[in-house]
Amino acid sequence: MIRHCVFLRFKTSVPDAERASILADIAALKPLVPGYLTIDIGPNVSPEGLGKGYNGGFIIDFADAAARDTYLSHPEHEKAGGRIIAATEGGVDGVFVYDFEIAR
Numbered sequence: 202m203i204r205h206c207v208f209l210r211f212k213t214s215v216p217d218a219e220r221a222s223i224l225a226d227i228a229a230l231k232p233l234v235p236g237y238l239t240i241d242i243g244p245n246v247s248p249e250g251l252g253k254g255y256n257g258g259f260i261i262d263f264a265d266a267a268a269r270d271t272y273l274s275h276p277e278h279e280k281a282g283g284r285i286i287a288a289t290e291g292g293v294d295g296v297f298v299y300d301f302e303i304a305r
Contacts, residue, residue, distance in 0.1 A: 202238070202303045203269045208245075208258040210295035215288045220257055223288055226281035227259055234275060236268025237261060254290070255297060262303075269300065 211220055224242045231237045242259040245252045263269040272278055289295025 202305050203263040203266055204301055204303055205261040205263060205269055205272075206258070206299045206301075207260070208255040208297040208299075209285060209288075210254045210290040211257050211288055212290055212295075219288065223281065223284045224257070224259060226277070226284065227261075230272060230275060230277055230281070233277060234268060234272045236264035237272055238264060266302075 228240050228242065231240060239262045240259055244257050245255055261269075261272070263272065285296060286292045
């Protein structure tokens with residue numbers, strides 16, 4: 202299984218409703234991508250103060266790397282990714298992606 206973690210530094214000028222809409226676009230890909238298992242979405246609520254400005258994010262579990270790669274190349278993902286880049290501080294610099302494999 203691949204756990205795809207994406208953390209975002211949304212611009213302060215991006216309203217909460219727009220943030221939710223962008224993240225809903227990512228969630229809407231689930232029925233379109235075989236092997237897209239689950240998604241968890243939310244703001245950073247850690248009290249540790251180590252968030253480095255990342256204030257939103259999501260984690261998707263994929264059945265395998267092939268499912269993740271299908272998701273990454275899907276046209277709807279590319280469209281949602283464009284919205285993310287437009288809404289984050291510094292564009293792509295406001296996005297942190299970390300994938301790791303989980304043995305199950």
